[in-house]
Amino acid sequence: MPHTAFPIVVDLDxxxxxxxxLLEQLVSIVFKRPGRLxxxxxxxxxxxxxxxxxxxxxxxxxxxxxxxxxxxxxYIAKRKQAGSTIHLVTAADQSVADGVAEHLGLFDSAxxxxxxxxxxxxxxxxxxxxxxxxGFAYVGDCAADLPIWSRAQEAVLVGGSPRxxxxxxxxxxxxxxxxxRSRPGLAAWLKALRVxxxxxxxxxxxxxxxSQQFRDPLxxxxxxxxxxxxxxxxxxxxxxxxxxxxxxxxxxRSKRWRPLAAGTIPIGSALLVAxxxxxxxxTAAFGLDSRFGLITLAYAAISLLYTFRLKTEPLIDVxxxxxxxxIRVLAGMILFATPISLWLSTFTFILFTSLALAKRxxxxxxxxxxxxxxxxxxxxxxxxxxTTPLGVATGVAxxxxxxxxxELEARKTGLYMSVEPLFLIPVVxxxxxxxxxxxxxxxxxxxxxxxxxLQDSTSWMEAAAIVLLWWxxxxxx
Numbered sequence: 001m002p003h004t005a006f007p008i009v010v011d012l013d014x015x016x017x018x019x020x021x022l023l024e025q026l027v028s029i030v031f032k033r034p035g036r037l038x039x040x041x042x043x044x045x046x047x048x049x050x051x052x053x054x055x056x057x058x059x060x061x062x063x064x065x066x067x068x069x070x071x072x073x074x075y076i077a078k079r080k081q082a083g084s085t086i087h088l089v090t091a092a093d094q095s096v097a098d099g100v101a102e103h104l105g106l107f108d109s110a111x112x113x114x115x116x117x118x119x120x121x122x123x124x125x126x127x128x129x130x131x132x133x134x135g136f137a138y139v140g141d142c143a144a145d146l147p148i149w150s151r152a153q154e155a156v157l158v159g160g161s162p163r164x165x166x167x168x169x170x171x172x173x174x175x176x177x178x179x180x181r182s183r184p185g186l187a188a189w190l191k192a193l194r195v196x197x198x199x200x201x202x203x204x205x206x207x208x209x210x211s212q213q214f215r216d217p218l219x220x221x222x223x224x225x226x227x228x229x230x231x232x233x234x235x236x237x238x239x240x241x242x243x244x245x246x247x248x249x250x251x252x253r254s255k256r257w258r259p260l261a262a263g264t265i266p267i268g269s270a271l272l273v274a275x276x277x278x279x280x281x282x283t284a285a286f287g288l289d290s291r292f293g294l295i296t297l298a299y300a301a302i303s304l305l306y307t308f309r310l311k312t313e314p315l316i317d318v319x320x321x322x323x324x325x326x327i328r329v330l331a332g333m334i335l336f337a338t339p340i341s342l343w344l345s346t347f348t349f350i351l352f353t354s355l356a357l358a359k360r361x362x363x364x365x366x367x368x369x370x371x372x373x374x375x376x377x378x379x380x381x382x383x384x385x386x387t388t389p390l391g392v393a394t395g396v397a398x399x400x401x402x403x404x405x406x407e408l409e410a411r412k413t414g415l416y417m418s419v420e421p422l423f424l425i426p427v428v429x430x431x432x433x434x435x436x437x438x439x440x441x442x443x444x445x446x447x448x449x450x451x452x453x454l455q456d457s458t459s460w461m462e463a464a465a466i467v468l469l470w471w472x473x474x475x476x477x
Contacts (some may be wrong), residue, residue: 005083006153007132010076012090012100015158018067018181018263021092022052023247027267028059031244031308041224049093053115056093063103065250067263070140071179072158076106085136086113091120091176098239122147141181149173153272159183184265192242192259192270193235200450201230203348204324208331210344212415212474219336225288226335230328232281233296236305239274243267288335295331299324313389314378318360322353343405351398354433355449357391358440365443387442395433399426421472428469432462 013020029036036058042056088110090097096113111127113119119127125147128136137154138145143164149155155173157165159181168176205214205223213219242249242260249261259265278300286293302324310320315324326349333340360377361384368381379387406422416422436452439445445452453459 005079006135006137006441007085007087008076009087009089009128009132009136009137009148009152010072010081011141011145011158012088012092012097012112013325014266015127015139015141016069016072016088016100018069020267021061021066021096022055023267024061025055025061026273027243027246028057047116047118048120049113049115052091052093052113052118053095056095060149061096061099062247062250063099065247066100067250067261069103069158069179069181071181073104073106075139075156075177075179079137087131089119089124089131091118114295120144122188124148125151133379137175139179139383143167146171155290180266184259184269188259189273192239192265193273194238195235196451196454197234197238197448198231199454200325201234201328203228204230204328204332204335206329206344207338207341209338210336210415211336213336213338222288222335223332226285226292226331229281229285229288230296230299230331232277233285233300234303236274236278236281237300237307239277239306240271240304242273243270259316291334292331295327295334299327299331302327312378314383315386317377318353318356318387321356322349322351325349325352343401343409347398347401347405350401351392354391354395354398355436357394358436358449361387361391362440362443362445363435384441388437391440392437395437399430399433402426402429416473418473418476421469421476425466425469428462428465432459 005018010016013022026040030042032137040051040054040058044051080086085108086106088097088101088107090112092112094110094112094114097110101107101110111131112118117123121144128138128148135153137156138148138152139156139158140148141158141160146167149168150171152173154175155171156176156177156179157168158179160168160178172440176432204227208214208219208223214223239260242258245255246261249255249258255261260267260270282293282297282300285296298324302320306317306320306324325344329344329348330340332338333344360379363377364379364381364384364387368384397440403426406419410416410419410422432453435458436445436449439452447455453463
């Protein structure tokens, strides 16, 4: 550490915070205030600084929950203790600079774009040079900061590529520090894409299994392709959902660690990947089968409607989730050219509505215990008095539908050598549902019930029992 206590000038976006504040505000406007887009876009005619001011007024940030870079905060604290003054200078609007400075309480001054001048690149370098003509140290992250570093006495590079580091070395500064910033790896992307949620799309193959067409290699290959396309579209909607939920996720006890909420994955990269997956998946789905493409499009549209609006409507949200699972099954019926089964569609809708209610009940039970509400969902902590009986009732209804199908329809299909083993399946499924609902009622169901089942050894044994009973019904006379 150099002995000279130069003023420390700190950049904001992708430096002090692990995000781009302007992109966050724009995403918030698109998802939550789309009616304000024309006014925001119109402000561009007055320049970027006016545009940033309009964006900041339309979508204020929650400065308490922004993903601040711990390494930069530690560096600031160390230099402040050594006697340096600390100054925030950013291309973001002045209101954003003031909000961050007020929340952190670390800065001696905060300067941002003023609605007329966009404080970026050369203009930012000129402003900093005038403010600190006797010398300064600058903390930045990208090539746009090179004009500023060229006038600085010290440089601090947050992350940055090897090429940028070589450019920085060529400036002949008296001192250069580096604060590491991890790049998003495969694990972060897999988490953001929610690959673990792809298991939900496996029910698209249920019609293939029940119609016993899985012995046909062509049908099996068709099913694998359809499943992959559905997973791609689903991951796109998950990314868009997380983008719309940034502020709510950051105050959630576990969702705040999601890659987008934590700032691990850049917002711009997530938007690009979401668009590519969505458009690519839908195009390929129409190429595979036009009707399959249409129902995949319907799934994407309803998922996005859920993201934009329906997830904030109590009880409507769980009905939507049940409907999305039903669409997956219907997509399988279309893909494998099996007759549309009202029995299977009804069972799927009721069962997964019950499971969605179980997840909400568990969240509400924990919220009630902790004395808080569920951010961005529209529920109150006491709503378990509604969600619990509704969820248990729909679970029972799903079992009844299954029993009625076995009695009234299964015998007529000719697909089963003996239907008697089938009647034990509702018993096993009931045991699993009761277990899920007991955990939900106690508030200890930590995950989505489907994810819980994948991680629970007892659920795997119950699933194996159901598969065995189905196999006996198809092979044992």
